[in-house]
Amino acid sequence: MALTRLDIETRKAFAGGSSFGDVGRYEQIDGVAHFAVDPEHSDHAVIADIGLAPRNGGGLVEFSADFRIVKPMDNDHGNGRLLLDVVNRGKELALKNINSAPDGPPDAVPHPGNGFLMREGYSLVWCGWQHDVPDAAGLFRCNVPNAQNEDGSPVSGRIVVSFQPIADITTQFLSDREHRPYPTNHLESWDSVLTVQEHEDGEEKVIPRERWAFARVVDGRRVPDAAHITLDGGFEAGKVYRVLYETSHAPVVGLGLLATRDIAAWLRYGDADGVGTANPLGGAIGRAYAYGRSQSGRFLRQMLHLGLNRDESERVVFDGMLPNVAGGKMGEFNVRFGQPSSLSNRSVNNLPPFLDIDLGGEDGILAEVTRHGVAPKVIYTNTSSEYWGGHGALAHMTPDGSADVALPDNVRSWLFCGTQHAPASLPISDTNPDTGARGTQALNYVDYRPLMRAALYGLDRWVTHNEEPPGNWYPNHADGSIVETSELADWFRSLPGVEFPRHHKVMRRLDFGPDRAVPTVIPPDVGAEYPSLVSAVDADGNEIGGVRLPAIAVPLATYTGWNVRHSDIGGVGQVLSPGGTLAGGAIPFAVTRNERLATGDPRPSIEERYGSREEYLARVRECAETLVASGYVLAEDVAVLVSQGTEVYDAIVGVSAAVAADD
Structure with a gap:
């Protein structure tokens, strides 16, 4: 199996040892899952840049992801169902959106809410899939390698970062929601372009290059910074800005899709990992479902579109899926220089297909x-x-x-x-x-x-x-x-x-x-x-x-x-x-x-x-x-x-x- 090692870092009672109906007490297991996949496998040909990822001595591509399992203390008391909650920008959602748990920061102790999922006997799993999740306690991230050219040099290319502030600001970080940015290759490049619109679909006007810089403002002075931009007079609230520039940081974003597939497959079918660690749910899972809300619901649509619902042994991974508020979209979950959190209207997340069937x-x-x-x-x-x-x-x-x-x-x-x-x-x-x-x-x-x-x-x-x-x-x-x-x-x-x-x-x-x-057409031609x-x-x-x-x-x-x-x-x-x-x-x-x-x-x-x-x-x-x-x-x-x-x-x-x- 593609999951090679499950490093368990903590194992403790869930919800302070509370008991949930006939199922009883639950436990929480946190750690890091390690994966190694064959880039030549036919199902993996759909993963962007997997052929450019570095390989280990066995010819496999390695990556890892944070995970959490919440399961009955006694697996025999569960309902035999695995529910994978696809994390949203590194955050778990099922406890809030199904169990009606209260809001809280990512590093808060997980709250069981009304206990619905526990009383029903579900085993829950969360696994990081997004490469650019910020360094913050409680968030789940997937750590993936960067694509490389044949000579080992980094893959370079153009990227567009869009933003619309809700207040006047002087400096903007080159990412969405403080995620890990794509830094510019050239602080002084005159090929970089900054535009402004009154609204998303409005006329796009180029801001003269001499009015802005890759920099941040410190004590009233511009300090050159490859991950920030600043504009003379500042960025105005409500206006839409887009900055086009070159970067050379190309993580193999789509490996997060394989992390999601493979942790669920291993928990469903596996006995032990490659170093002998027993599967905490070994033999207990008869059915597996995936839930995703918003970004993670769109992630499930993309997973389906790419055909990634069977493991490397061609076994079904998820019997059912529950994409919530995904609409007709997918996302930047499998694209070079992907920004998975971006909801720009000029993004590949707006590309068809929208329908489930061929038309x-x-x-x-x-x-x-x-x-x-x-x-x-x-x-x-x-x-x-x-x-x-x-x-x-x-x-x-x-x-x-x-x-x-x-x-x-x-x-x-x-x-x-x-x-x-x-x-x-x-x-x-x-x-x-x-x-x-x-x-x-x-x-x-x-x-x-x-x-x-x-x-x-x-x-x-x-x-x-x-x-x-x-x-x-x-x-x-x-x-x-x-x-x-x-x-x-x-x-x-x-x-x-x-x-x-x-x-x-x-x-x-x-x-x-x-x-x-x-x-290759960046920014895209708009029709x-x-x-x-x-x-x-x-x-x-x-x-x-x-x-x-x-x-x-x-x-x-x-x-x-x-x-x-x-x-x-x-x-x-x-x-x-x-x-x-x-x-x-x-x-x-x-x-x-x-x-x-x-x-x-x-x-x-x-x-x-x-x-x-x-x-x-x-x-x-x-x-x-x-x-x-x-x-x-x-x-x-x-x-x-x-x-x-x-x-x-x-x-x-x-x-x-x-x-x-x-x-």
Whole structure:
């Protein structure tokens, strides 16, 4: 097997030794996994630059990755399922996004949240796959070699780094989110180019070379620095900057895909590593699933597209996958000079295929795994933000947007109506406390995590018992639930104080040259725009083309997958997209009829809709129970949804007003 050594550094009780139902206590194992793969293996030909990676004496390419395993103390008490949580920029996500664990820094003690995954008996694994994760405690990184020319010299080439600040700044690090940068080869190069745009799709203007430098500002002075740039007068909030330059640091980024494949394969099939360390899950795993959210969901789509769901012995690795909020995109996960965290609209992460199947000679996401006979069951879950981001609908329609495309029988796709990219919660605020990003409307606070628990449960029943999960539910032409973004502009602008985006996220046809893994056209040639289609809405402005949680079906507000940048952070009229993914919005209803009439709000007020707090909560419960009956929610989460409804009602109406209404 490609995993050669599992170095276990710590082994301890998980969650302070807490017991989880019939499964009992869990343990946590941390360390470093070492790999060696054959670059000549036919399945590895898809890995960019693997042929240029240095080899050991046996002709193999070596690399390593941080890992963590959380498993039952007694493997016999587990459910025989492995869940690999693909880390997002080095961070674990399943405990937060499936178990509803609270936010915390990467180096915090892992929190079990509501314990759902543990009570179900899952064994969890996290493994680093991203080469440029910062040096910070608690993050999982994959350490890969750099590509070399035949003479041993480093591979050089051009790269573009894009950024959009939310505040005026003087200096910019040449990376996304403080990740390890690609330093410039030439501090004084006049071939390097810096451009600026008013918004992502705006006119690109070249900034004169004498106005900027590869440097950082220290005590008011420019200090030459290959990993920073600075601009006379500074970089303005809300504007989009792109810097083109040459670098000679070319890590073999795609080896992270093999690390993910091979640690799961070894934990599923292996007995011991190459030095005799026993597999902590040896003989205990009958099924394996992969979960990924956002970046890591797109990572799973790319893994499928490359056919990497079988190990070197041609055994199936993952029986099921759960890509969450990946939309129709992949990423810079297998490309020379890849920036895996970048969400630039001029990136290879915007290239097709978007669909699972071949269409008109165009490649499909599932084409290779289907050809190999190793296609997993897949449940895609997306929010409104992926559709308003310009790519969600491309995963189930023709590229021109004119017709629906049927999904394969082994695939389900669900839109979570009215939700935003990241699971949200109270309090009601227009500002993200972590990023400082501010919207013109309150940020979306709909929590869709109960739907994720049901999705995993349904995936497991589908794989193990062939019980069909609920059907596809997403915006489509057949039932008229899909529209152009522009069709909703007048309705939203009719609401008092509401801004509708003047500049939307769009996807365009891009040409990087004949080989997407080793681009030769940098920056790419930019072509025509893909259609941007989203869910239609009801009379309250809430989406109808997917699964409607009680927050949407029994509403107290209009919820959107988009928001508009506040003037405080620049980029007026642009969608709010901290980190490149859309933040959603919430536009609460007026509490009383008089308040509604005073502002001219066309939507009925809360008092006009619901006779009392009790009536409202009864309708929330009824909606939740309907979702249970259809398989989109688990019975145990009815109480969770009612509790969420209670908190939002009290936050909008106010406890005193709620009591008065009850009287």
